[in-house]
Amino acid sequence: MINLIKKEFKLSAHILSYVFIAFGLMTFIPGYPILVGVFFSCLGIFQSFQSYRESNDISYTILLPVSKKDIVKAKFIFVLTIQFLTFLIMFIITIIRMTILVDLEVYVMNPLLTANLVFLGYALVIYGLFNFLFVRGFFKTAYKFGKPFVSFTVVGFLVIALAESLRYIPGLEALNSLGFNNLSIQLIGLMVGFIINVLLNYISYKCSVKSFERIDL
Amino acid sequence: MNAIEVSNLTKVYKTFRLDNVSFNVQTGRIVGFIGRNGAGKTTTIKSILNIVKIDNGNVNFFEMDMKQNENIIKNQIGYASGTTNYYPRKRLSDIINVTKMFYQTWDDEVMIEYQKLFQLDFSKTPTELSEGMKVKFNLLLALSHHAKVLILDEPTSGLDPFSRDEILEVFMELKKRGVAILFSTHITSDLEKCADDIVYISKGKIISSSSKDDFIRKYRIGNESLETIILRLERENHD
Numbered sequence: 471m472i473n474l475i476k477k478e479f480k481l482s483a484h485i486l487s488y489v490f491i492a493f494g495l496m497t498f499i500p501g502y503p504i505l506v507g508v509f510f511s512c513l514g515i516f517q518s519f520q521s522y523r524e525s526n527d528i529s530y531t532i533l534l535p536v537s538k539k540d541i542v543k544a545k546f547i548f549v550l551t552i553q554f555l556t557f558l559i560m561f562i563i564t565i566i567r568m569t570i571l572v573d574l575e576v577y578v579m580n581p582l583l584t585a586n587l588v589f590l591g592y593a594l595v596i597y598g599l600f601n602f603l604f605v606r607g608f609f610k611t612a613y614k615f616g617k618p619f620v621s622f623t624v625v626g627f628l629v630i631a632l633a634e635s636l637r638y639i640p641g642l643e644a645l646n647s648l649g650f651n652n653l654s655i656q657l658i659g660l661m662v663g664f665i666i667n668v669l670l671n672y673i674s675y676k677c678s679v680k681s682f683e684r685i686d687l
Numbered sequence: 688m689n690a691i692e693v694s695n696l697t698k699v700y701k702t703f704r705l706d707n708v709s710f711n712v713q714t715g716r717i718v719g720f721i722g723r724n725g726a727g728k729t730t731t732i733k734s735i736l737n738i739v740k741i742d743n744g745n746v747n748f749f750e751m752d753m754k755q756n757e758n759i760i761k762n763q764i765g766y767a768s769g770t771t772n773y774y775p776r777k778r779l780s781d782i783i784n785v786t787k788m789f790y791q792t793w794d795d796e797v798m799i800e801y802q803k804l805f806q807l808d809f810s811k812t813p814t815e816l817s818e819g820m821k822v823k824f825n826l827l828l829a830l831s832h833h834a835k836v837l838i839l840d841e842p843t844s845g846l847d848p849f850s851r852d853e854i855l856e857v858f859m860e861l862k863k864r865g866v867a868i869l870f871s872t873h874i875t876s877d878l879e880k881c882a883d884d885i886v887y888i889s890k891g892k893i894i895s896s897s898s899k900d901d902f903i904r905k906y907r908i909g910n911e912s913l914e915t916i917i918l919r920l921e922r923e924n925h926d
Contacts (some may be wrong), residue, residue, distance in 0.1 A: 473788040481774060481785045513892040530773040532738055534789045535761035 474536055474544035482531075484521040487552050490514025494559030497567070497585050500576035504583060505630045511556040512600045512622070515549055519608055519615050521670045528612045532687055542609060542679045549605055550671070557590070557603055572649040583634050587656035588645045591663025592633040596626050598619045598670030609678035612685060690714045690836045690867040696734050696744035701893060705730050708744070710886045710896040712836070712869045717862050719899075720871040722901030723921060727891040728871040729768075730838050733764070736766055748836065761857070762790060765829020767822070768840040779824060780809040783831075790832035798831035804857075819850030826857065830866070837861070839870040843877050855881045875914040887917065889924045 496507030521678065524527060531541050564592060567585040572575060583589055600622050607618025637646035644652040689711045696708040705727045712718045722728050733739040735746050737753055746753040748760040774782055787793040802809065805823040813821060822842050827912055829837055843851045851874075858868055858881050872878070878885055878899065885902045887895045899913075906916045 476788065477785045481777060481781065525775060525777075526773040529768070533761065533766050534786075535758040536789065537758065658817070684740070686733070 471540055471543065474531075474534075474540055474613065475547055478544050478548040480525045482518065482522060482525075484514075484517040484549060486517040486527055487514045487548075491552060491556045492560065494556040495563070497563040497589075499561045500574075500580050501582060503630055503634055504585060504589065505596065505633055507588055508556070508596045508631070510624075511552065512597070512604070512626070514566050515600070516553050516604070516615070516619055518548070519594070519604075523613050523615070524630075528687060538682050539679050542682050545679070546601070546671075546675050547604065551600060552607070553600075557593060557597070560585075560593060561590060566621075568649050578648065583637075584646050584648060586647055586649075587653075588647075588659030588663075589633075591659040591661070592629065594660075594663035594667035596629055598667040599629065600673040602670040606674040606677050606681075609682045610685070612682065612687060688714050690748065691735065691838075692750075692868065693735060694747075696731065696754040697742050698730060698734055698744065699742050700718045703727070705732070705734065705891045706750070707889075708734075708888070708893050710893060712867050713884075714867050715865050716868070716883040717858055717868045717881050718884045718886060719878040720740075720869060720886045720888065721873065721875065721878060721917065722871075722888035724872055728873075728888060729749060729840055730891075731869060731888065732766075732838055732869075735838065744761060746911070760791065762832070763834060764836045764838060765826075765832070765834030766838045766840075767825035767829060767842060772821075775814045776812050778810060778812055779807065782813075783809065783828070787831070788830055793832045795831075797833065798827065801827045801830055810844075817848045817850070818845050819853060822846065822850075823857070826854075830861070835866060837866055837868045837870075839868065841871050841873070843870075843872055843874060851877070852880070871879055875917050879913050887920070889921060894924065896918065 490511050493507040493510035493514070496502065496510070497504050528541075532538070564585040564587070565579060577584065583592075603622040603625060604615070604618045608615045608620065636642050644655045647656060650656075691712040693711070694709045696705060697892055698705040705724075708727070708731055710718075719766060720728055720731070730739060734741045734744075735753070737746075748756075748764065749759060762834055783798070787795075787798075801807075805820070805827060805903055807820065807824055807827060813824070816824060825839075825842075826837070846854065855877060858870070862883075870877075882899050884897065884898050885895065886893060887902070895905070897905070903916065904918060905914060908916075908919075911919070
């Protein structure tokens with residue numbers, strides 16, 4: 471298994487998957503829908519999947535002495551690692567914005583989603599949706615990725631729009647709290663995002679293994 | 688001893704049926720798997736390797752069932768689909784370094800021996816190789832882990848006559864070293880040059896599976912060449 475993971479990072483991955491981790495830094499941008507950074511990091515992962523098809527990565531891998539289940543597992547580990555690294559950047563910046571930079575005017579006057587724990591929860595939901603709609607969708611055929619990516623783009627941007635608008639609904643203003651205000655609500659938001667992420671990842675992995683076992687390559 | 692035993696392999700598609708395909712590949716023999724385009728050669732090979740899920744039948748390598756022992760078997764065999772068509776922009780050395788991690792029996796000395804024999808430059812990428820060199824690189828990957836059986840899907844198609852001849856010479860050298868080879872082709876002169884046995888497939892069915900001499904004895908009319916025999920059989924099958 472470890473060899474397959476090494477192969478994913480050394481041979482199969484596209485360089486942009488690594489470069490686009492830097493989009494996590496967008497969390498610093500004031501007056502910008504910062505969840506778009508999550509989408510861009512997914513776009514980086516998409517480049518690797520495009521590269522799998524162009525370089526016949528699956529045809530090469532299938533002939534190695536490894537099981538089909540492990541091939542899927544290695545791809546998921548790659549995707550989750552890139553997502554985790556981007557999330558880590560976003561998490562650190564969010565904490566900086568919640569503490570050191572909490573009083574900075576550009577952040578206080580920010581008309582768009584603020585970087586708090588709820589924002590991180592939304593990010594986890596979008597990553598989960600990427601794995602569910604795109605990665606799972608790819609493994610249905612192991613070569614078609616257009617439709618899965620379009621569905622992720624549509625749903626992903628709907629979630630971004632929802633995240634940006636929910637706080638304007640009376641009673642839900644606390645979702646956009648600055649710093650550690652309404653911490654319990656923020657923590658609930660993060661936990662809900664985390665649970666959705668774990669569930670979607672689990673379902674996506676199981677379904678991907680099942681489809682990949684079934685298809686002719 | 689049989690290196691590969693294929694029995695009653697069946698795979699049904701909407702417009703094509705691989706129908707009860709059975710044949711054997713004995714150790715140390717070169718088996719030419721011949722048939723026209725679309726006859727079912729690639730589907731058979733993919734089914735043997737469990738890349739395509741079969742509807743019925745059995746495949747054994749070294750008397751082990753493929754489905755139960757896939758990883759053990761894949762460690763002992765080499766497969767190449769024509770030329771190297773993966774990671775076109777990666778250096779050969781990078782592809783080798785990753786590939787070798789997967790094989791317990793990988794042997795760098797053997798690899799260097801084949802590198803010299805094939806005159807391969809590992810700092811190149813597959814896109815920089817000629818078609819003949821791509822086939823040789825595939826063979827090198829397969830042979831450096833001491834594969835006892837090579838399964839090659841149309842390794843000579845797309846090659847010029849000189850490169851083709853070179854590859855066939857390599858096959859005969861490998862045979863001397865005890866490697867069994869199953870290679871599909873639609874070029875009859877490949878068979879004339881180096882095959883010990885011929886498996887002939889048409890419209891998804893095995894028409895004949897025997898030694899080359901027996902095949903010629905059985906089907907020859909007058910002084911027909913191997914090519915003429917196969918062309919005539921093919922015409923008869925399509926009538």
